[in-house]
Amino acid sequence: MGDEGKIFSLAQVSEHNTSKDCWLVINGKVYDVTKFLEDHPGGDDVLLSATGKDATDDFEDVGHSSSARAMLDDFLVGEIDTSTFPVKQKYSPPKQPHYNQDKTSEFIIKLLQFLVPLAILGLAFGIHLYSKST
Incomplete structure (x- = not known):
């Protein structure tokens, strides 16, 4: 123009x-x-x-x-006039570490290794108490 x-x-x-x-x-x-x-x-x-x-x-x-x-x-x-009106910069997200699914899987396995024996022990104890009461 x-x-x-x-x-x-x-x-x-x-x-x-x-x-x-x-x-x-x-x-x-x-x-x-x-x-x-x-x-x-x-x-x-x-x-x-x-x-x-x-x-x-x-x-x-x-x-x-x-x-x-x-x-x-x-x-x-x-x-x-950018001195009185700053132009918005295009947003770029911060660099983040790559999501490592293997670490999540390791955590779940360790959690299950703790909880499953605990659940079995609780079940055995419950059966033992039940058999004593009858």
Whole structure:
């Protein structure tokens, strides 16, 4: 659109919050989606409700297609000022040790090796008490 190199603050973006002038922030980039409001499959309310905030989570949660992601390029007007509005980093879970099922199996075997003889001893004691009482 010609303004792709511009940097906008969140305050500037949030001023564009009507059906005649609607801007969104997705992944640190600012998009003027005004011309797309009528064509948006989810309706214009969805887009209008996302103005004035980072709409990245809303956009990602829906699971947009690759063609929908490609359409964003047509609406790009600039980037958000990251000094006043830090862009969310993609979540990557912490590295955790691989789950080792063999260790779990070993624990269960050791537990059974303790409990089964205890149960047999309890059963034998119960039978012994029962036979004495009769």
